[in-house]
Amino acid sequence: MQRITDKMRKRAEELIAEGKAVRFLGWEKGSFWWQSPPVEIKEASQTGRLNWDLFCTANLAKYLQQMQSAEGKTGVFVKGCDARGINRLLRDGAIDRDKTYLVGIPCPGMIDPDKVRSLVGDGEVTITQTEEGLSLQGPLGSRKVALDEVALDKCLTCRHPEPVIYDELLEGAAREAFTGDPYEEARELEDLGSDERYDYWAKELSRCIRCYACRNVCPACNCIQCVFDMDRPNWLDGATNLSNNQVYQMIRFMHVAGRCIDCGECERACPMGIPLRKLAAKVDKDVNELFGPFEAGLDPEEKLPLGTFDPNDPDSFE
Amino acid sequence: MTNELIPQVAKVVAVRRETSDVKTFTFRGEGGLPFAYMPGQCAMVSLPSVGEAMFSITSSPTQEDMEFSIKRVGLVTEALHKLTLGQAVGVRGPYGNGFPLEMLQGKDLLFIGGGIGLAPLRSLINYCLDNRADYGGVDIIYGARSPQDLVFTDELFERWPKVEGVQVQTTVDVGDETWQGPVGVVTKLLEELNPDPQGRIAITCGPPIMIKFVLRTLAKLGYQDDQIITTLEKRMKCGVGKCGRCNIGGKYICVDGPVFTVAQLRDLPDEL
Amino acid sequence: MSVDADWKPLIVGFCCNWCSYAGADLAGIGRMSYPATIRIIRVPCSGRVNPHFVIRAFQRGADGVLVAGCHPGDCHYSTGNFYTRRRYLLMQRLLEYMGIEPARFQVRWISAAEGAKFAQVVTQMTEEIQALGPNKKLRGGCTCKG
Amino acid sequence: MKAISKTALPDLFAALKGRVYVPVREGKGFGFAPWDGEIWPADYQNTIVPPKQILFPQTEDLYSFRMEGEDIAIDPASGPEEPIFIFGLRPCDHKGIELLDLVFRQGPYLDAPYSKRRDNTFLMVLGCKEGLPTCFCTSFGLEPAFAPGADWNMWDLGEVLLIEPGTAKGKELLDGLELFREATEEEVSQAKKLRDEARETITLQAPVEGxxxxxxxxxxxxxxxxxxxxxxxxxxxxxxxxxxxxxxxxxxxxxxxxxxxxxxxxxxxxxxxxxxxxxxxxxxxxxxxxxxxxxxxxxxxxxxxxxxxxxxxxxxxxxxxxxxxxxxxxxxxxxxxx
Structure with a gap:
């Protein structure tokens, strides 16, 4: 970790000095052991703030949109999911490749703080990497675990921990790409009856407070003005009731259908713990089943499944 | 306990077109005036299925009915512009502090209005003219983009100039073949007239950019910050200082304003 | 489910101007009988139908929603309904996943010549929804939680 | 100070005349919900959504309307009538409600729905044994295990809850029900100890001075x-x-x-x-x-x-x-x- 952190700082400093980037987006150490929030570095002298550890979860791609109006190139450190987010935004013309300089970092997978808390408690927690895995120390004791035991669920099913687009790649070990069935949970839900499925989602979505954190972290939600922020026409009023919450989530997932890169940020950002990736997985699964194999964010020029068609598409509509 | 957020129903008893996008509506509640108010105060006017918006009351409390001059700029105002005689609307209020009448008493008054910004001033002008003895000389400077954009033309050209001690000057940014009066921005007219700050209070309302330049000119002419009054506009929802939307610094425009002296504004952050 | 015997479903039908709306017209001209359960909204193309329209219809009280357009290949705008097909193949499955019975949301290709098909689709859809009873899911009648 | 066995809490909740809100497991954390017979989860620290949502619901009807020709008929929503008991809110959230009181129940206008509900609300504060690493209530002069002015302050001593009334309403309720016994001296000092120790667990500080x-x-x-x-x-x-x-x-x-x-x-x-x-x-x-x-x-x-x-x-x-x-x-x- 420290080695990569050092390398990050050095490269950011060099690239700013060389004029290849005028600012850098990365992560810094936050106020608590479980936080490594995004940071914008504007001068070579600040690169010491950059930090790489197992909490650099936030997808930085989203920030590039606000950098578009700024002068000069923006350097960005990208994990697998950030890189797919970049492709995503490039595909939509939301950002300009010529205004970015991408430094890839192979991603080992990020930690779910809740999983660590359940093992060693919260407060004074230290996590050190060992040959075998991780050594956790906390108020409830010490534990040695493999990273996968405490990794975020979204990382456990990550199919592209290596960045898929970059200008240069830092050396490092990525986790093994997931090759299993990413739709297992969605299939389990599909097996239920209509009413059971309805009740399941009614219970989950009735909690939604419509804070829009899921939308605002999403690299596929890059509209300049979101339909849910419009008042003419007013597509959805501000009342948080089950019906409106269902509509919000369904429409959002229809909007990101075939564009979702499964970075899982929506689910991580949701303060109410709504299993949003089960909706994302369902849509992704159907896109693949109906229109052929497709993964969003692998290619900045990809054809979007809902932006194209094949005359021989399946047709159950007669 | 009555819920302040629930309007009462009033009826449209008159509609007068002022300009292509401004209409003046007269509302009457069940028992006459929907509620008592003072010049410079505001009210929420609503069409329940469309929405609600805050407007300054254009009439003077010395009049029998309540009037609102409304410019068509958005969803609610567009719907209001479709109102016809006899139709019902919701009104609640009055909101805001209104003009500081005690401070104005016995003083000479200088009104500087721009565009629809004359609406709140009109309430005070008519109030002062109906209580003529309480005030000194009244100067009114009004400007609009073009002759077609002038509001309250009856009063501007007929009623007000006939009152003793009242001077009305009207200017337009761009004239046309019918226009005989001055052409140019209000500040130009203001500088030419150069009204003596001694014993005078200036009251101004108009688009933000106009207010900015008027304040500059007034300062140049020797007006102190506590001699200048203006009335502000913000997006408002509740009108009662709770929904949080219309604050400038710690002040809520809907209860602490909309009327402020420039001296008071100086103490607030620049977030207009 | 016990349903009021007199209850009839309310179906909102989005019909493309060039085919299905004309098909519905033909059903009328031909005096074909079908249940008076459908309220037709004419759209320029089935591709115009935003998923939000469908959900909004359910929110506002529809028991079923039908999207009807030209047969694939016959679109007046040449390709509009190909996009419709992809969009609603997906949406249909999403609605089902959220617990909405598949019979409540249907897409059909109905040409201007297929008046009989229109009548048959409405008849069949009405029967299916009749069996399910009034739709309570997604309904937005009450604004407050709980 | 009075004591009640935790096993008797269902009797207490049943005896309260009104709607009783208790902490429940919700999503990946906790929330407040009307009591449905289940006792609150023992590992509850604080809820994700604060109890403000009980007094100031996220969505609340004001009135219904009907356009009838030229007329508008307005029918105000019937306000909340039922008394509300919030059991187990934390001192910080109690303070939060007091601050909302300043907004909604003061100034030239009262907020009718909030005030009406608030007048009918009884707040039973449960002291924190231990703060979370993100807690910094002490920076604002609050105590994690005591809320001045709360109807009740309660402390969790394991088998029993200790209760101290802080208002006349609180005392009246405590005296009016036969579910409590006097707390022993031992228990009272335990509660005091809990209160003092809880303060020490708040490590995060925010510089409020000036x-x-x-x-x-x-x-x-x-x-x-x-x-x-x-x-x-x-x-x-x-x-x-x-x-x-x-x-x-x-x-x-x-x-x-x-x-x-x-x-x-x-x-x-x-x-x-x-x-x-x-x-x-x-x-x-x-x-x-x-x-x-x-x-x-x-x-x-x-x-x-x-x-x-x-x-x-x-x-x-x-x-x-x-x-x-x-x-x-x-x-x-x-x-x-x-």
Missing amino acids: ITEGLQENFEHPLWEEVARKCLECGACTYLCPTCHCYDLQSTSVLGQGKRFRCWDSCMYCNYTLMAGGHNPRPTKRERVRNRFLHKLQYFPENHGEFGCVGCGRCLQNCPVHMDITRFMAQAKDVMAK
Whole structure:
């Protein structure tokens, strides 16, 4: 970790000095052991703030949109999911490749703080990497675990921990790409009856407070003005009731259908713990089943499944 | 306990077109005036299925009915512009502090209005003219983009100039073949007239950019910050200082304003 | 489910101007009988139908929603309904996943010549929804939680 | 001080005449819900959504309306009548409610639905044994295990809860039910110990001294731009804040018939202050983030003499990009010192 952190700082400093980037987006150490929030570095002298550890979860791609109006190139450190987010935004013309300089970092997978808390408690927690895995120390004791035991669920099913687009790649070990069935949970839900499925989602979505954190972290939600922020026409009023919450989530997932890169940020950002990736997985699964194999964010020029068609598409509509 | 957020129903008893996008509506509640108010105060006017918006009351409390001059700029105002005689609307209020009448008493008054910004001033002008003895000389400077954009033309050209001690000057940014009066921005007219700050209070309302330049000119002419009054506009929802939307610094425009002296504004952050 | 015997479903039908709306017209001209359960909204193309329209219809009280357009290949705008097909193949499955019975949301290709098909689709859809009873899911009648 | 066995709590809840809210497991944390026979989860620390949502619901009908020809018929929503008991809220959230009282029950206008509900609300505060790492209530002069002015303060001693009434209403209820026994001296000292020890567990501190005055001088400081930079402009911090009270008024209607309601709104949203003509006095997130922090740390003290933050830590716990008000305050202090 420290080695990569050092390398990050050095490269950011060099690239700013060389004029290849005028600012850098990365992560810094936050106020608590479980936080490594995004940071914008504007001068070579600040690169010491950059930090790489197992909490650099936030997808930085989203920030590039606000950098578009700024002068000069923006350097960005990208994990697998950030890189797919970049492709995503490039595909939509939301950002300009010529205004970015991408430094890839192979991603080992990020930690779910809740999983660590359940093992060693919260407060004074230290996590050190060992040959075998991780050594956790906390108020409830010490534990040695493999990273996968405490990794975020979204990382456990990550199919592209290596960045898929970059200008240069830092050396490092990525986790093994997931090759299993990413739709297992969605299939389990599909097996239920209509009413059971309805009740399941009614219970989950009735909690939604419509804070829009899921939308605002999403690299596929890059509209300049979101339909849910419009008042003419007013597509959805501000009342948080089950019906409106269902509509919000369904429409959002229809909007990101075939564009979702499964970075899982929506689910991580949701303060109410709504299993949003089960909706994302369902849509992704159907896109693949109906229109052929497709993964969003692998290619900045990809054809979007809902932006194209094949005359021989399946047709159950007669 | 009555819920302040629930309007009462009033009826449209008159509609007068002022300009292509401004209409003046007269509302009457069940028992006459929907509620008592003072010049410079505001009210929420609503069409329940469309929405609600805050407007300054254009009439003077010395009049029998309540009037609102409304410019068509958005969803609610567009719907209001479709109102016809006899139709019902919701009104609640009055909101805001209104003009500081005690401070104005016995003083000479200088009104500087721009565009629809004359609406709140009109309430005070008519109030002062109906209580003529309480005030000194009244100067009114009004400007609009073009002759077609002038509001309250009856009063501007007929009623007000006939009152003793009242001077009305009207200017337009761009004239046309019918226009005989001055052409140019209000500040130009203001500088030419150069009204003596001694014993005078200036009251101004108009688009933000106009207010900015008027304040500059007034300062140049020797007006102190506590001699200048203006009335502000913000997006408002509740009108009662709770929904949080219309604050400038710690002040809520809907209860602490909309009327402020420039001296008071100086103490607030620049977030207009 | 016990349903009021007199209850009839309310179906909102989005019909493309060039085919299905004309098909519905033909059903009328031909005096074909079908249940008076459908309220037709004419759209320029089935591709115009935003998923939000469908959900909004359910929110506002529809028991079923039908999207009807030209047969694939016959679109007046040449390709509009190909996009419709992809969009609603997906949406249909999403609605089902959220617990909405598949019979409540249907897409059909109905040409201007297929008046009989229109009548048959409405008849069949009405029967299916009749069996399910009034739709309570997604309904937005009450604004407050709980 | 009185004591009640935890096993007798269902009897207590059943004896209360009104709707009893208790902490329940909800999502990945906890929330308040009407008591349904289950006792509250033992590992409950604080709820994700503060109990403000009971007194100030996220969505609440104001009136229904019907357009009848030229007329409008308005029918006010029937207000809440039932007494409310909130069992197990934490001292920080109790303070949050007191601060909402300042907004909704003071000034030239009262908020009728809130006030009506609040008049009928009984608050049973349960002291924290231990703060979370994100808790900083002590910075604002609060105690994690005691809420001055609460109807009841309660302490969890394992088998029993100790109860101390703090209001006349609280005493009356405690005396009026036969479910309690006098607390032993031993228990009373245990509760005192719990209270003292809890204070020590709050490790996070926010520098409040002089912050209001300092911020008053720094409205245009470049720090705002820097702080706002990473904000994603979602409303999580505001919706989960026990003192955020901003709301919107909206209507929903079909064919001239519908409801007008109010719902929470957030000053972080891009269209929050947008005016009909297109002007926006807070056009970018710099102004919006500034407004949120200043509302808590400058405007609230100016208007009400108290900070608009209770140190519950929800915003730092739940921000997707870990914006941290305590860190901001420290940064602001640095800036002011220069």
